Amino acid sequence: MAKVKTQFVCQNCGYISPRYLGRCPNCNEWNTLVEETITPKNSTMATQSLRRNGIHDNKPESINKVEFHKDIRFKTDMEELNRVLGGGVVPGSLILIGGDPGIGKSTLMLQVSGQLSKSGKILYVSGEESASQIKMRADRLGVNGENLYVYPETDMDVIKDTINEMKPDAVVIDSVQTMQIPELQSATGSVAQIREVTADLMNIAKGQGITVFVVGHVTKGGAIAGPKILEHMVDTVLYFEGDLHHSYRILRTVKNRFGSTNELGVFEMRTDGLREVKNPSEIFLEERLKDATGSAIVVSMEGTRPILVEIQALVTASVFGNAQRTATGLDRNRVSLIMAVLEKRAGLMLQNQDAYLKAAGGVKLDEPAIDLAIAVSIASSYKNRGTSPTECYVGELGLTGEVRRVTRIEQRVAEAQKLGFKRVLVPANNLQGWNPPTGISVVGVSTLAQALKLALG
Template sequence: MKDGKLKTVYVCSNCGETSPRWMGRCPSCGEWNTMVEDVVVPEPKSAARKAAGARPAGVTSLVADRLSSISTTEEKSRIVTGISELDRVLGGGVVLGSVVLLGGEPGAGKSTLLLQLCGAISRQHEVLYITGEESTRQIKLRANRLKVAQENISLAAETEIDEICGLIEQAKPELVVIDSIQTMHSSDVSSSAGSVSQVKECTARLLAVAKAHEIPTFIVGHVNKDGAIAGPKVMEHIVDTVLYFEGDKTLPYRVLRAAKNRYGSTNEIGMFDMTGSGLAEIENPSQLLLEGRPLGTSGNCVACTMEGTRPILSEVQALVTKSSFNVPRRTASGFDFNRANLLVAVLEKRAGYFFGSLDVYLNIVGGLQLDETACDLSVCLAMVSSLLDQPIGDKTVAIGEVGLGGEVRSVTFLETRLREAQRIGFNKAIVPKHNLKQLNVKEFYGLELVGVSYLREAINAIK
């Protein structure tokens, strides 16, 4: 092949694996129909040799700073956005020079969230908003609807990455928003916008500018049909933070979750309510998720899960009914399906409740995903309550992990969970007996703590 000649390769849009020919299945990640054609221009060998021999040995303009001389004070390294739910997920604010990738389903509210972020920060800092999907007039109309401050926000509709980087270096704003990375393209890459090569090259250039000038940059990324951010995985590796904006389209609630965060925990979540005037913060999610729940109905139990440092009370619903099929159905929404089957087996073997010919349906109200084992006890009690058609007390919360032997095991942050239940107004809590040894029961005035060691004891406590 001659120097400078175009070369066609096939790149996996899921993991970035390259192949000289098309394949139906990626040999690296195993995904089907993800190999897309890409055209690259290889660097001439003569130019590469010339560049390698142009620098004399031991000569460089690079200067290294001593680690002890670099400042890390919070007031100099972070920008507090003023949106507390976003600051919580980011770890206390936006770190200078950080690159944040925000993904989510179409219509989830990504652009709305970032425009409100620009309005909150622009009261004290200069902001540059680059749009590749809308015109500046459309952004203006949305800003008027959201009633955001507009004095220190600059808008530009551009998709050429070199022009964008030049504008950033010239204007030197204190925050940059790119909406979205799939619409950006570089003239040095011959493929079309949104391809693996273009997304990777544009992200790398924005990262270089952000690090060189310490300008925090937010990048909007589209998602594929599986919910993951579209484009090569290397894009998620090189950025500092990856955020997912999730939410059921039938519900107004939105959850902001960090999948990667170099400057904070990935366990924190932020909750928002989509209203006609934009996204509103939900500062008390427990109260919101428990509103309107049926009282005096069997099959309902309240669980408490920890999302980072925040305890959230959520309602667990179970429906156990006679099956009309030879093989009974098992479904779980918001709870791990395999874990639910495990708990059904424990109830049959250790507690003596038969579910073999019955359908079991589990639902977590509010769209939350309860991945924590501390919610096992509330799921078991909800299933038994539905099986016996016996309601659990409306002011009762159950916390505990259930083992294969039917034992109720200790959980972490029990005191924090009980404080939340006490604040909401619950008067009874079924908890692991081993945890009670570490608590001062007198501090939980008005909250009856029932310690149990086995699942049978917990079931007897609700009868």
């Protein structure tokens, strides 16, 4: 009888150790190593499994003879989801959707399944709910159709046999952490189980040309639970974000092999399901006070979409020796850098001032073009002078106080004009080579001091 071999695998990063360690040497997390039994794989059975999935049916061919169709994507009824996916769903792709518990991942997938079932056969596999529970939610969402099949199951071998028998056009797995391979001597949701389950799903997607949607839970740190290789194996990674106490949800692209990354879609959670928000800029600006200090509007690009967001700043005298820098929706290091530039180049004494900044509406901004709006909001709060309610700001700041050019200035200005803004401050170098539209004043600024003088008077 062969000796049973064991190993210890970190449930956070997938690090493998031959002995137990209290702290993972790879990710430095405590008490994350779990004992797993090493089961030698039968090479004959593995080969048969690959052939059954259709992997060994492919043969090498010249790239010049490979055929493909440019308009191969099929679209859902949600334009926000189509844009986030890069224009639609690519057949044979593996799409991972992550988010906090209760954020609406299953609701989104059930609605998408109902829409796709109008033109194809959809298999909805759930490891968390029974068929009656899914039916109850489907009735509330108004989802029905003869081509939508509900299948409560967690055994991947049984699921693969069902897929081979049904030949669906798309499969939804809700969720990957509940699926298991019986041959593996490890707990459901462990690193080994998630890795092997995802490998089987990838073989199904690539070998049979079936689109697979995978729902994944996230950890306390906001990352998808399981090994990082999970995100490397899939074609597209989407994060479903939002506050459970508010109705708006944001679907963000983190990885996409078939389109642009950092795309953003906005939805509103209602009793009858998720509804698209066609113009999210109006939502982010609807509660802005006209005469408030410490407020500045920026036109930010989220992928290919321009969005107007209010940046709020509150600067107060520090009670303690070291001034605090707190940011929500913004990079704290970027805020500290901009405050240092304001102190050095604009003469604002901020070293003894606490600063609290946030991007209103729950959106996260990380592009360089938001620098000027952050600087204006901080200066507005510090000087206690309000900005014009019909003015917005776009530009990147350099350490010497210059305002540097940004990309896609035409789309940014057009979005500001559409929402009724009368003036926009942009980098002076961005005015070269194009004619600003009528109806909005586009002012070029070259230095931070010049921008603050125009914005605050």
